[in-house]
Amino acid sequence: MSLRRKLLYGKPKAPLLPVVEHHQIRDFSIQIGTVTLHGWLAWPKSETSGAILYFNGRRESPTTIFRFLGVMRHQAVAVFNYRGLGQSSGEPSEKMLVSDGLHVLDWLSAETQLPLSSIVIVGRSLGSGIAVQVCAMRETAGLILISPFDSLINVIRQRLGFFPDFLLQDKFNSVQYIQRINCKILSITGSCDTTIPTELTDVLFQRWDGELTKHVVPQGQHRGLLRYPCVENAVALFLNRLIDEQLAAQNSRKISP
Helix, strand or coil, X not given: CCHHHHHHHCCCCCCCCCCCCCEEEEEEEEEECCEEEEEEXXXXXXXXXXXXXXXXXXXXXXXXXXXXXXXXXXXXEEEECCCCCCCCCCCXXXXXHHHHHHHHHHHHHHHHCCCHHHEEEEEECHHHHHHXXXXXXXXXXXXXXXXXXXCHHHHHHHHHCCCCHHHCCCCCCHHHCHHHCCCEEEEEEECCCCCXXXXXXXXXXXXCCCCEEEEEECCCCCCCHHHCHXXXXXXXXXXXXXXXXXXXXXXXXXXXX
């Protein structure tokens, strides 16, 4: 792995696998050519009505989203280490991470026997750049973006000032892809985030005219944003709304002549 990509992606923290009553968590692996992706799947012990695929932030354990399993009792939740990180082999790059994301999404659909219209994508920070591109290429139930940005180069420049574009191999220019997304989006940001200021999130959504729900955490910073109870509540409300809309659409189809 090149030095620049080592600095960009970093080493993920160790996985945290909670013991919960409503899900059973198991490892999984997906073979893509010579590369093996390693991840974890939290499977509901009761009825499965939907699924979630999480793309984690830089140096974050992908299992961080498991802290929300309490409000995802009927959803299968899949997370995985990006290629070249954790137990996954290969070398990361923007192109390959997006391709891997599509493979894992299709695997999750097959594994749960759920259509893409029942799967929600979640992306945090760096992972939002992957999530946006995956959702631009697949019709999913919804998209949750936590601390998203317009482009990675702007994230770097707001911290370092001038930064030559050619030095950044993986640009994650989300603003180019957001217009292709048709599903509802929940945006979660911290008002005091200095890593990805809310201004960069606002620029991202200026190019999108879909249905957007915004949740801003007062005094919330970049780190620890998922620890706020209000964030868990916002996620729960968004997921429940999507489920209610899906059920209403199914019932409407049943009674149509």
